[in-house]
Amino acid sequence: MPDRTILLGQDRIPRRWYNLGADLPLPAPPLHPGTHQPLGPEDLAPLFPMALILQEVSAEPEHEIPAEVRDAYRLWRPTPLIRATRLEEALGLRAARIYYKYEGVSPSGSHKPNTAVPQAYYNREDGRRRLITETGAGQWGSSLAFACSLFALECSVFMVRVSYDHKPYRRVLMETYGGSVVASPSDRTEVGRRIRAEHPDSPGSLGIAISEAVEVAAQDPEAAYSLGSVLNHVMLHQTVIGQEAREQLALVGETPDVVIGCAGGGSNFAGLAFPFLRDKIAGADIEVIASEPASCPTLTRGIYAYDYGDAVGMAPLMPMHTLGHDFVPPKVHAGGLRYHGMSPLVSHAVNEGLVRAEAYAQLECFAAAVQFARAEGIVPAPETSHAIKSAIEAARRAEESGREQVIVFNLSGHGHFDMQAYADYFAGRLADDVMPEDEVERALAAIGGFPKPPAAVV
Amino acid sequence: MPDRTILLGQDRIPRRWYNLGADLPLPAPPLHPGTHQPLGPEDLAPLFPMALILQEVSAEPEHEIPAEVRDAYRLWRPTPLIRATRLEEALGLRAARIYYKYEGVSPSGSHKPNTAVPQAYYNREDGRRRLITETGAGQWGSSLAFACSLFALECSVFMVRVSYDHKPYRRVLMETYGGSVVASPSDRTEVGRRIRAEHPDSPGSLGIAISEAVEVAAQDPEAAYSLGSVLNHVMLHQTVIGQEAREQLALVGETPDVVIGCAGGGSNFAGLAFPFLRDKIAGADIEVIASEPASCPTLTRGIYAYDYGDAVGMAPLMPMHTLGHDFVPPKVHAGGLRYHGMSPLVSHAVNEGLVRAEAYAQLECFAAAVQFARAEGIVPAPETSHAIKSAIEAARRAEESGREQVIVFNLSGHGHFDMQAYADYFAGRLADDVMPEDEVERALAAIGGFPKPPAAVV
Numbered sequence: 018m019p020d021r022t023i024l025l026g027q028d029r030i031p032r033r034w035y036n037l038g039a040d041l042p043l044p045a046p047p048l049h050p051g052t053h054q055p056l057g058p059e060d061l062a063p064l065f066p067m068a069l070i071l072q073e074v075s076a077e078p079e080h081e082i083p084a085e086v087r088d089a090y091r092l093w094r095p096t097p098l099i100r101a102t103r104l105e106e107a108l109g110l111r112a113a114r115i116y117y118k119y120e121g122v123s124p125s126g127s128h129k130p131n132t133a134v135p136q137a138y139y140n141r142e143d144g145r146r147r148l149i150t151e152t153g154a155g156q157w158g159s160s161l162a163f164a165c166s167l168f169a170l171e172c173s174v175f176m177v178r179v180s181y182d183h184k185p186y187r188r189v190l191m192e193t194y195g196g197s198v199v200a201s202p203s204d205r206t207e208v209g210r211r212i213r214a215e216h217p218d219s220p221g222s223l224g225i226a227i228s229e230a231v232e233v234a235a236q237d238p239e240a241a242y243s244l245g246s247v248l249n250h251v252m253l254h255q256t257v258i259g260q261e262a263r264e265q266l267a268l269v270g271e272t273p274d275v276v277i278g279c280a281g282g283g284s285n286f287a288g289l290a291f292p293f294l295r296d297k298i299a300g301a302d303i304e305v306i307a308s309e310p311a312s313c314p315t316l317t318r319g320i321y322a323y324d325y326g327d328a329v330g331m332a333p334l335m336p337m338h339t340l341g342h343d344f345v346p347p348k349v350h351a352g353g354l355r356y357h358g359m360s361p362l363v364s365h366a367v368n369e370g371l372v373r374a375e376a377y378a379q380l381e382c383f384a385a386a387v388q389f390a391r392a393e394g395i396v397p398a399p400e401t402s403h404a405i406k407s408a409i410e411a412a413r414r415a416e417e418s419g420r421e422q423v424i425v426f427n428l429s430g431h432g433h434f435d436m437q438a439y440a441d442y443f444a445g446r447l448a449d450d451v452m453p454e455d456e457v458e459r460a461l462a463a464i465g466g467f468p469k470p471p472a473a474v475v
Numbered sequence: 476m477p478d479r480t481i482l483l484g485q486d487r488i489p490r491r492w493y494n495l496g497a498d499l500p501l502p503a504p505p506l507h508p509g510t511h512q513p514l515g516p517e518d519l520a521p522l523f524p525m526a527l528i529l530q531e532v533s534a535e536p537e538h539e540i541p542a543e544v545r546d547a548y549r550l551w552r553p554t555p556l557i558r559a560t561r562l563e564e565a566l567g568l569r570a571a572r573i574y575y576k577y578e579g580v581s582p583s584g585s586h587k588p589n590t591a592v593p594q595a596y597y598n599r600e601d602g603r604r605r606l607i608t609e610t611g612a613g614q615w616g617s618s619l620a621f622a623c624s625l626f627a628l629e630c631s632v633f634m635v636r637v638s639y640d641h642k643p644y645r646r647v648l649m650e651t652y653g654g655s656v657v658a659s660p661s662d663r664t665e666v667g668r669r670i671r672a673e674h675p676d677s678p679g680s681l682g683i684a685i686s687e688a689v690e691v692a693a694q695d696p697e698a699a700y701s702l703g704s705v706l707n708h709v710m711l712h713q714t715v716i717g718q719e720a721r722e723q724l725a726l727v728g729e730t731p732d733v734v735i736g737c738a739g740g741g742s743n744f745a746g747l748a749f750p751f752l753r754d755k756i757a758g759a760d761i762e763v764i765a766s767e768p769a770s771c772p773t774l775t776r777g778i779y780a781y782d783y784g785d786a787v788g789m790a791p792l793m794p795m796h797t798l799g800h801d802f803v804p805p806k807v808h809a810g811g812l813r814y815h816g817m818s819p820l821v822s823h824a825v826n827e828g829l830v831r832a833e834a835y836a837q838l839e840c841f842a843a844a845v846q847f848a849r850a851e852g853i854v855p856a857p858e859t860s861h862a863i864k865s866a867i868e869a870a871r872r873a874e875e876s877g878r879e880q881v882i883v884f885n886l887s888g889h890g891h892f893d894m895q896a897y898a899d900y901f902a903g904r905l906a907d908d909v910m911p912e913d914e915v916e917r918a919l920a921a922i923g924g925f926p927k928p929p930a931a932v933v
Contacts, residue, residue, distance in 0.1 A: 020485040021549045027478040091479045092561070092852045103550070103625075122580065124852025126891070166849040167561075186644075186894035193848050193897050390651050391624045394550045394582025433584070433891035436644035439651050 021102055023265040025095035030087055035256040037291040037362050038249055039078035040298050044365065045470035048334040050325060053468055056333055063235055064242040066143030069136065072250040080253060082135070089134045089167055093123040094257065098265035098425075103392040105412075113415035115408055116271070117428040118262045118289055121395065125190065127430030128285045129160030129245055132254035136243050137164035147171040147240040149233050151201065151226030153281070154180045154352030154400065155187025156430055157245030162196030172196035175203060175229045179220035180352040187434045201226040208232055208329055222345045223282075223356045224328030231331045246282025247326060247335075247360050255288025262425060263292055273303055275411045277426035279403040280307040280316065280374070281353045283360030285429035291362075294371055307363065307374045308407035310382075312450030313346035315339065315359045316367055316374035318457070323467040324358055336470035337364040340452075341460025349379050349450045350438035351399040357460070377406045378449040383442040385409055386432070398430040399438045479560055481723040483553035488545055493714040495749045495820050496707055497536035498756050502823065503928035506792040508783055511926055514791050521693055522700040524601030527594065530708035538711060540593070547592045547625055551581040552715065556723035556883075561850040563870075570879050571870035574729070575886040576720045576747055579853065583648065585888030586743045587618030587703055590712035595622035598699050605629040605698040607691050609659065609684030611739070612638045612810030612858065613645025614888055615703030620654030633659040633687045637678035638810040645892045659684040666690055666787055680803045681740075681814045682786030689789045704740025705784060705793075705818050713746025720883060721750055731761055733869045735884035737861040738765040738774065738832070739811045741818030743887035749820075752829055765821065765832045766865035768840075770908030771804035773797065773817045774825055774832035776915070781925040782816055794928035795822040798910075799918025807837050807908045808896035809857040815918070835864045836907040841900040843867055844890070856888040857896045 046055040058070045065073075072080060082090075101115040120128035140148055148170055152158030158174035165172035174196055181188060181200040188198045201221045202209040206229040212219055219225070227244070234242035244251060259276075266273060276293045278286030290305050297303045309316055315338045324339035326332035338359040340346075346355040366372045379399075386402035388409075389395070397405060408426040415422035432439065441447050504513040516528045523531075530538060540548075559573040578586035598606055606628055610616030616632035623630035632654055639646065639658040646656045659679045660667040664687040670677055677683070685702070692700035702709060717734075724731060734751045736744030748763050755761045767774055773796045782797040784790035796817040798804075804813040824830045837857075844860035846867075847853070855863060866884040873880035890897065899905050 022485060024482050024484070026482070027480055124848075124854075163852055185898070186891075189894040189898045189901070190854065192901055193845060193854055193894075195849060387651060390582075391653060394621055396582075396648065396651055431891075433644075433889075434894075436647040436651075436892075440643070440647045443647070443650055 021100050023098040023268055025261060025265060027091050027095070029264060030090050030094050031082065031257045031260040033079040033081050034253045035260065035292050035295060036075055036078055036080060036253050037294060039076050040295060041365060041369065042076065043336065043361055045336040048323060048468065050330050050333055053334065064231065066139045066145065066241060068139040068142065069250050072253055073248060083138060086135045086138050090257070095261045096120055096122050098262055101393055104389055107388065107392040108409065108412060110412055110416060112419055113412035113422045113424055115412060116266070116423070116425045118258055118425065119428045120258060120285065121428060121431035125156065125159040125163050126433060127156040127160065127398065128255060128258060128288055129157045130164060131257055131288060132245065132251045132284065133160040133164035134167065135254050137168040137170055140241050141168040141170055145239060145241040147173065147237065148243045149173050149230045149240050150243040150245065151175045151223060151230045153177050153223050153355055155184050155434060156353055156398070158196065158198065159187060159190045159194065161243055161245065162191040162194035165196065166194045174198045175201040175226040177201055177221040177223060177226050177352060179348045183437050184434055190434065201229050203229060205229065206232045220348050222328060224342055227327035228329045228331050231327060246284040247358065249362055251284050252287040252291065252360055252362050255284050256291050258288035258427060259290060259292030262289060266425065271423050273425045274422040275304045275306065275424040277306045277308060277404050277407045277411065277424065279354065279400050279429065280309050280359065280363060281400060282356050283363035285427050287360060287363055289427040290372065294366060297371060305372045306407050306411065307367065307372050308403040309374060309376050310349055310351050310354045310403060310450065311376045311378040312349045312452055313340065313355050314376040314452060315357065317376045318452065320461060321364060321368055321470065322464055323470055324464045326358060334467060335361050337361045338367065339464065340457055341463050343463055344457060344460035347450045350435065351403065353400040354403070375407060377403055379447055380449050382406045383447065395428065396432045397428060398432045399435050401429045404429065479558050481556040481726055483719060483723060485549050487722060488548050488552050489540065489715045489718040491537040491539055492711045493718065493750050493753060494533055494536055494538060494711050495752060497534050498753060499823060499827065500534065501794065501819055503794040506781060506926065508788050508791055511792065522689065524597045524603065524699060526597040526600065527708050530711055531706060541596060544593045544596050553719045554578055554580050556720055559851055562847055565846065565850040566867065566870060568870055568874060570877055571873035572881050573866055573870060574881070574883045576716055576883065577886045578716060578743065579886060579889035583614065583617040583621050584891060585614040585618065585856065586713060586716060586746055587615045588622060589715055589746060590703065590709045590742065591618040591622035592625065593712050594701050595626040595628055599626040599628055603697060603699040605631065605695065606701045607631045607688045607698055608701040608703065609633045609681060609688045611635050611681050611813055613642055613892060614811055614856070616654065616656065617645055617648045617652065619701055619703065620649040620652035623654065624652045630654040632656045633661060633684040635659055635679040635681060635684050635810060637806045641895050642892055648892065659687050661687060663687070664690045678806050680786060682800055685785035686787045686789050689785065704742040705816065707820055709742050710745040710749060710818055710820050713742050714749050716746035716885060717748060717750030720747060724883065729881050731883045732880040733762045733764065733882040735764045735766060735862050735865045735869065735882065737812065737858050737887065738767050738817065738821060739858060740814050741821035743885050745818060745821055747885040748830065752824060755829060763830045764865050764869065765825065765830055766861040767832060767834050768807055768809050768812045768861060768908065769834045769836040770807045770910055771798065771813050772834040772910060773815065775834045776910065778919060779822060779826055779928065780922055781928055782922045784816060792925060793819050795819045796825065797922070798915055799921050801921055802915060802918035805908045808893065809861065811858040833865060835861055837905055838907050840864045841905065853886065854890045855886060856890045857893050859887045862887065
């Protein structure tokens with residue numbers, strides 16, 4: 018009987034990260050939020066160490082992973098690639114084979130430490146003593162708190178209020194790793210105080226929390242800001258996922274036909290997909306799918322335009338798919354996908370036709386997640402349930418066509434800290450989330466006066 | 476750099492379970508709770524399928540693992556053996572090397588599925604349609620619910636009330652796997668109703684929950700009872716842990732000096748330790764330590780005597796260490812260790828001097844758990860924190876003596892569903908748990924009239 022679980026020894030942890038930007042250069046640079054002029058490295062220096070800034074603007078296809086980072090990766094990497102034999106059986110598949118890369122084995126339970134660890138490392142090397150960040154559902158915040166504990170840095174996290182209230186144990190996890198956490202919008206920042214004054218009941222958003230973290234980081238010379246998604250260097254670090262998956266598939270003689278990740282800011286999607294996009298750019302026939310929530314359908318209903326990375330215009334203007342920087346998504350449980358924008362690299366790959374996006378509503382994703390848990394044992398994070406739903410749909414299409422298909426998706430995290438979501442689902446307390454049409458139109462109008470990137474479709 | 480994580484391919488999942496009872500026969504049989512006569516297999520037939528009863532009374536040293544069980548084990552086994560390099564560094568160790576066997580990678584997050592899966596399998600083979608069980612912290616209940624989902628059985632769980640209230644997400648996990656859960660003592664059973672009438676605020680105990688589960692199972696011909704610890708067949712199934720660990724240590728050329736597990740009913744301890752006890756009986760020089768809570772110190776302050784396995788005398792009298800069947804331990808967070816008795820095989824090994832027991836209080840165990848999490852990334856279950864505390868103490872003794880020592884402990888489960896315990900710890904809401912002396916004397920008096928096993932120390 019062949020192994021269900023395809024393992025790699027720790028000597029097979031990748032030695033380099035892959036930079037998609039070398040093979041697919043961005044069509045437009047990020048712009049200063051105030052002047053609308055192209056950003057230079059020096060503009061980012063107050064927020065990030067130079068090593069990360071150079072990765073952000075790099076045209077090199079590969080970057081060597083520092084030995085200390087590879088050593089820390091050994092706490093959980095390589096992660097297993099698993100053939101979903103029992104899900105295939107439950108679905109009655111004959112043509113499709115489903116594999117998942119399981120990133121939930123990391124200490125904080127998701128793919129996020131892949132970039133948290135190098136970010137903490139480069140900041141410590143740069144002499145910073147404290148990292149400030151935001152988090153949605155808490156996957157990123159707990160990962161950065163963990164990484165900071167490895168490199169003896171302080172860690173302060175602004176957590177989106179709706180997740181702070183729904184997922185108290187994520188906060189406790191951050192504290193267990195030594196981090197400190199406040200709900201956002203908070204009274205610790207000017208931005209937070211202003212939003213609370215205008216909208217006392219604001220559930221918060223990733224965009225707002227980013228603004229708060231940037232405001233604090235910019236004022237403290239010993240601190241730096243840290244972002245868990247969207248930026249090029251984050252996508253770069255995450256490519257250890259796809260590199261390992263490529264090697265694991267090759268070990269069992271498989272060639273992938275469909276590669277799937279859920280997409281909020283884009284980092285787990287990019288982590289799995291970019292090394293396969295490298296193959297696709299070189300001629301391989303691979304369908305690559307980004308799966309997003311219907312409640313925050315950045316790629317499927319947003320526009321490709323310059324927009325702020327945060328909610329209030331403290332972060333650079335980036336060329337990306339966006340729903341408008343002041344769009345506040347409905348309070349769905351997939352908190353990590355509640356972001357108005359998208360990684361510029363992922364957006365560019367979608368614009369170039371290399372990636373197809375699809376959106377699913379909350380209830381059908383939870384149904385897929387429960388079916389998966391009962392077959393495969395692992396209870397997925399609500400974010401990840403979108404990738405599972407996409408994988409099941411891809412398998413259905415394969416069955417209908419009768420074409421043999423190898424489907425690989427990123428099981429980006431487990432749902433152990435998201436059980437309130439499952440409780441709400443079983444109790445019938447969840448509605449199908451709807452993105453209000455007029456709300457988006459209003460939010461998009463706010464970026465009407467911004468410059469347009471060359472590939473803009475507006 | 477050598478691998479921190481020692482992996483085995485799935486072809487190395489053990490093919491047989493090891494029965495310590497063959498090498499260390501129990502000195503006295505279980506007795507019928509009413510007649511005090513030795514139990515026959517037919518007495519157990521209403522509660523268990525015959526295959527499990529035969530394992531319970533077996534004198535064979537090894538039992539073959541059925542192919543379907545091994546196939547289900549492939550969902551998470553073999554589990555990794557991990558060298559705790561970063562904990563060693565944090566402790567400044569020079570003489571001691573610490574390894575842990577990580578059972579938290581299973582779907583429900585602990586070692587419990589190792590026996591839940593074969594129990595569900597044998598019950599389905601026997602034509603039973605429903606399994607009834609009890610659970611403390613919820614590790615066992617969620618594991619049995621998961622196993623039942625694999626073999627299409629119904630699963631009903633009586634969950635000790637204090638854990639039901641403290642750990643709501645464990646209940647949601649059981650429901651995610653399709654199980655149903657009620658708090659114990661409940662109004663569903665005569666036992667439960669009687670206890671609730673006498674003690675309306677009863678926090679429950681494993682002993683009470685066992686009584687309720689047995690009462691329901693005995694009344695339903697299509698149902699069977701399932702126990703997650705204590706019994707010989709449960710210890711048998713768990714020996715996959717130690718067998719893998721032995722092979723993994725051999726792969727890196729290590730010989731263990733100290734083997735450690737936490738002990739409540741004894742199953743995770745036995746799972747790691749029994750294959751090493753086999754070596755010890757054959758002459759190997761290994762110190763084997765069972766680590767228990769000071770609040771429920773069955774091995775260190777209980778007596779070796781015949782006592783009921785449950786709280787009210789529906790379960791057999793077993794020769795074991797006990798604090799008295801109606802002892803209700805303080806409400807500590809290590810709910811899985813709140814059991815008045817102990818596996819007869821573990822008790823016998825302690826009596827024979829093959830195993831040494833030690834007890835630690837709650838606060839020092841949480842301190843060890845937090846130190847471990849910040850170094851190694853994994854947040855352990857409160858039960859497991861006792862094994863970590865014992866391992867750190869063993870390492871300190873090695874450092875003091877200057878003797879090179881290889882210490883292996885069972886990281887029996889993660890704490891992702893126990894974060895309220897960490898929240899309480901950080902908030903200073905936890906007291907050091909004390910076992911009231913007079914309470915134990917009172918409870919032990921209740922077994923004064925029972926037969927005495929031959930090796931009894933009373």
